[in-house]
Amino acid sequence: MKGKNRYTILLLLICVSLYSSGQDLKIVDNVTDEDLLRIRTKAMERYGALYRLKASGPLAANAPQDTHILFDWPLRSSGDYDDVPNYYMIQNYVDDDNSDNVIEYNCGNRAYNLHNGTDIIPWPFWWHMMDRDYVYVVAAAPGIVIDVLDGYNNDQNCSCIGNNNVVTILHADSSVSIYYHIKDNSALVNENNIVWQGQPIATVGSSGCSISPHLHFEVRDKNDKLIDPWIGPNPASDCNNRNEDSWWINQKPYWEPQVNRVMTHSAQPSLQGYNSNNNFCPFGESVLAKNNFAPGETVFIGIAMHDYLNNTSVSYTVTFPNGTVVSGNNSNTSGNNNPRQYLVSSLQLPSNAPAGTYRVDATYQGIVSTHYFSVNCIANYSLTGTLSGSRGYIASNTIQSDATLPNGSKIKMQAANNIQLNPGFTAIAGTVFKARIKDCNYTE
Known part of the structure; x- marks a missing residue:
């Protein structure tokens, strides 16, 4: 753990679900x-x-x-x-x-x-x-x-x-x-x-x-x-005895190891194959998505793995608004490549957790997948100067900005009512910039 402050935070792997x-x-x-x-x-x-x-x-x-x-x-x-x-x-x-x-x-x-x-x-x-x-x-x-x-x-x-x-x-x-x-x-x-x-x-x-x-x-x-x-x-x-060649323009590889999604939950979610749940029907699935938390609450972090290869690992970090970083890691040592797997960890927020937007980064096979959530969602942001790197801002009311987004930056803005880009706002070529009007607890 590193950053300006040190918190006692439990980052615990709750369950690993294996699939064939x-x-x-x-x-x-x-x-x-x-x-x-x-x-x-x-x-x-x-x-x-x-x-x-x-x-x-x-x-x-x-x-x-x-x-x-x-x-x-x-x-x-x-x-x-x-x-x-x-x-x-x-x-x-x-x-x-x-x-x-x-x-x-x-x-x-x-x-x-x-x-x-x-x-x-x-x-x-x-x-x-x-x-x-x-x-x-x-x-x-x-x-x-x-x-x-x-x-x-x-x-x-x-x-x-x-x-x-x-x-x-x-x-x-x-x-x-x-x-x-x-x-x-x-x-x-x-x-x-x-x-x-x-x-x-x-x-x-x-x-x-x-x-x-x-x-x-x-x-x-x-x-x-x-x-x-x-x-x-x-x-x-090649065991295809039906035809001699591929019918795809670009055939996908047999294994596509990647993170499909990172998200946050209010409790352990329920999905087929997870926690011994073999119910394929709609009522057997409970997403329990949550994106805005209060200090002291437990954040359940979900990572959906796609073709989780044997003897590989996924690492993840949670970055607080004040720069504090906590981290965790999971390894597939099952002896098999798992076509799909859902990993859930719990993060106990301290009672004095700072308000603002938090970033979860999951890294697998050198690719970083990011999810943002908020604690005591801030009403308004006024963003100026240079916004570099990967940053997210979630507001319960408005976001205004005249900032510069340099090449290579990945910036996400989400506000419930209004996002205003003022004169001087500049996104340089090579920037990934996304803005959307959604409330603090919205998740896909």
Whole structure:
């Protein structure tokens, strides 16, 4: 501990929750035979329109020559969630073994038997993220929308019940990409619309045969053959026997070690897999987010790990407004890479904790992820001079500033009523500056 003052602060690791990705979703959430038949029929009905668009229309530039279409990532976060480091994790890959064994493209078992798609989940607190529409489903490649169903009113499913909401896109090579389990009434496109790569088409849900919010992304070629868009890094570790190459523009690595989010809670949160909670349903999740505390209260600091690698560590610090710093550390010594893990520590604030904005920094694999919270949230800030480094300011009323933000600075301003940038305020190129009108206790 260092700084101007020394406090007796308990920084205690409360719980470490371990997960195995492929073991969570045991129900088969593949596109049903009924849906596949409908999709293939609609695709055939639109081949004429597809050929015309390829010849001289908006898809002409995207028509592959003697090859296949390439996909971009089929999800992105909304503008209301872009202050958070990451928003997803891969739950299951395609099972490339047609027997009772489970083998995905990288010769591992991050799948389940006979799974036909890639399952991507919002992480952490997937029900909370779904309710707030934090994750868009986007078109992975340009094409024609040929199938839209989003009115089944069953997107709170935590079991295999009812029909699936879906959007399907026909691409220039006559392949189709299928976006399954979307949220009720969230479709942003209609049949016969032309869509562009990256265009939002819906939001993530849990409709039909689904036990938690996620996107099941399934690809079929022009002959209705199942495609696994992933390919191993080399022939010795490539178990994809369905196709010869990757269908991604930039294929993501098999492991993506990173912090998805840092946040603060009023008590220990509840989420599936944490503290022996195996309830996938909405009532099994309790975020308990809190961002404004009083002196003497306990701050529960949560760090959502994505692909937490074996024998690696995440360190974290809490910086007080007066410069005092407390720190902690956690190491994964489980013997396994953990696809997702939620770490919670408790910080007992002293009775004389200074009012103002506090910064939590979590460092993993050399990347720092930051979260700000307040104690006795200050009403007004007047910021002048040079604001360098990483700084945050949370106010219950207003923030005014004529400061200079130099290259490399990361400045965040959050006020309940007003943020006023006065003459002289300057943000130099290379600055990351964010301002938003939210109250002191707001959190994504």
